[in-house]
Amino acid sequence: MVRRWGRAVAADGFDFSPGAQVPLLGGAGQTAATQALASAAYRDSPLADISKADSDSGASEIKKPKLSLFEPNLGEAFSRAIQTRMLGGGRKALIQSFGTEPQVIVEHCLAATRIRKQRDAKLTVIMLLCGVAFLPGVLLWLGGFQAKKYLAKDGKTSVGGSALLALLALAGVVLLIKLPTTDFWPLYARAMVIVPVIGWWFAKQICERTAVLLREAWQGLLDGGGVGAKIPEAVPGDPGEIAAETLRHNLAKLSAEQRSNVVFYAGPRGILGMGTRWGSWHLAEELKPAKEGTEIHPFRSWDVIRAIHDRLRMLERSSLHTGGFQQAPQVNHWIVSPVGEKAKEVSRPDGTDTDAFQIRGHEVERICNEQQFGSGNRHYLGVQFVLWDGQLVLTLLITVTVLHETLRIEVTGHALGPVNSLFTGKPSPKTKEVAKVIKFWETRKQTLPLIDTSEVVRLAARAPLTWFPPLLDFLGGKLALPEPFGLRHVWADKPWRHRFMADDALRAATPVLRAVHTAAVGVLKENGVDTERFEGRSMVLSGLVQGVEPRKADEYSA
Structure with missing residues (x-):
């Protein structure tokens, strides 16, 4: 990053002037989907739960820990x-997360990490005070808890593990009682067993307070309270703060990539970030002059696309006051790049025809007119509906091709469903059922502390290593995200399980298809084309679209 006349200019060409600025956190982009995904950063549930939320587009991989005592939640x-x-500095290209704001989600991950770092700093001090002078005792206690976790079954404490820990504690008490009370080493032996327990008590208070903060943020996000992420480390105070300036630059770059007009088609996986095709409608007829002895006025695919674009922009307007599209659809030009079904990464184009991950307008027009057959990227006009507070993303893509004397107009429907229910679950107090004292045949719910003994030991053991993340990843394992990665499509469910969402997808297709055909026929008439067969075919499609059912179009199965 270099500075020119007070402006911050990145090496890759991004200009984030005027330098140090306060990021806008928790803005209008905090929709239900954004907040649900952001809440995962504050959760304290087991890591194995993430495997329940993976969609068909890929599965998250959990790297097994070398020592389960250091395993993350x-x-x-x-x-x-x-x-x-x-x-990350060497990160690969990302898939757009339609219906969410990835920058807000990343900011909440940074904020959650900051809260945990503040807790870990205090726990590290306790570990140093109790561990340096009384290291043998700390190692004995950690060894006992590691053995307990090793004997646990499916993450639940086993009877054998608890019995082993109890026997070790009992043996330690008996040994301490029988030791003499005058020499130094017997006194040290007593201290190395007792002092770690005292440190554990102080650590428990710190962990409890942090758990309450994290759960409040988790609850606030899912309640829609607009909880803002606090990351002061992303606000450089002066030009010399390289780390803060780099973080701010990377956050801005993330938002720029989210606005890219290049998407990737991965075969049966559909367009990454938009979902698979659930429906497809085609209008293909021969171009003939409207009158014999005349010629068709020359026109290009871009002329038809531009007319369709203008018509789709009018969808939000209607002479009937009955509701309809309460939120204006987004109409954009997309460049679709083909990638393999099993591709593990994608790359975005660069060069003189791109600007901040965007293909420039003149190149979009060229692709629309010229790249209609054979290899290369393709142009699609897309109308996108972001509904249900970001939980449902409907995209209808329109492409126009002219081969020889045949005009072909194709409309395909893509749907991305809500984020998995794992991310919408709110925090609940930890309870267990116990028998009543007098009416022992009845039970009652007893509220448990948020942090139990084993959790305090895990957090205290991890705390000194949090300053060395690669080492902690090696010992405790980590979460490996599926590639190509995008926050939204990886954890999206099918919309067809929700009746109203499925209805919305089916209803949106009909007015879009009719607007496309009306605009296309208008261009053909203006250029002296016989539109009788086009209009007839359009009427047939209008009838078919009313009875269309969702199907796996990308797998070519009805």
Whole structure:
């Protein structure tokens, strides 16, 4: 990053003038989908739960820990994986997350990490005070808890593990009672067993307070309270703060990539970030002059696309006051790049025809007119509806091709469903059922502390290593995200399981298809083309689209 006349100019060409600025956190982009995904950064549930949320587009991989005592929970692993993948210096291209704001989600991961670092700094001090002078005792206690976790089954404490820990504690008490009380080493032996327990008590208070803060943020996001992420490390105070300036630059770059007009088609996986095709409608007829003895006025595919674009922009307007599209659809020109079904990464184009991940307008027009057959990228006009507070993303793509004397107009429907229910679950107090004292045949719910003994030991053991993340990843394992990675499509469910969402997808197709055909026929008439067969075919499609059912069009199965 270099500075020119007070402006921050990155090496890759991004200009984020005027330098140090306060990021806008928690803005209008905090929709339901954004908040649900951001809440994962604050969660304290087991990491294994993430495997329940994976969609068909790929599965997250959990790297097994070398020592289970250092294993992260879901919030810790999620925050670490997202930051590394989306802000790392050598990161690969990302898939757009339609219906969400990735920058807000990453900011919440940074904020959750900051809260945990403040806790870990205090725990590290306790570990140093109790561990340096009384290291043998700390190692004995950690060894006992590691053995307990090793004997646990499916993450649940086993009877054998608890019995082993109890026997070790009992043996230690008996040994301490029988030791003499005058010499130094017997006194030290007593201290090395007792002092770690005292340190554990102080650590428990710190962990409890942090757990309450994290759960409040988790609850606030899902309640829609607009909880803002606090990351002062992203606000450089002067030009010399390289780390803060780099973080701010990477966050801005993330938002720029989200606005890219290049998407990737991965075969049966559909367009990454938009979902698979659930429907497809084609209008293909021969171009003939409207009157014999005359010729058709020359026109290009771009002329038809431009007319369709203008018509789609009018969808939000209607002479009937009955509701309809309450939110204006987004109409954009997309460049679709083909990648393999099993591709593990994608790359975005660069060069003189691109600007901040965007293909320039003249190149978009050239692709529309020239690249209609054979290899290369293709142009699509897309109308996108972001509904249900970001939980449902409907995209209808229109492409126009002219081969010889045949005009072909194709409309395809893509749907991306809500984020998995794992991310919408709110925090609940930890309870267990116990028998009543007098009416022993009845039970009652007893509220448990948020942090139990084993969790305090895990957090205290991890705390000194959090300053060396690669070492902690090696010992405790980590979350490996599926590639090509995008925050939204990786954890999206099918919309067809929700009746109203499925209805919205089916209803949106009909007015879009009719607007496309009306605009196309208008261009053909203006250029002296016989539109009788086009209009007839359009009427047939209008009838078919009313009874269309969702199907796996990308797998070519009805």
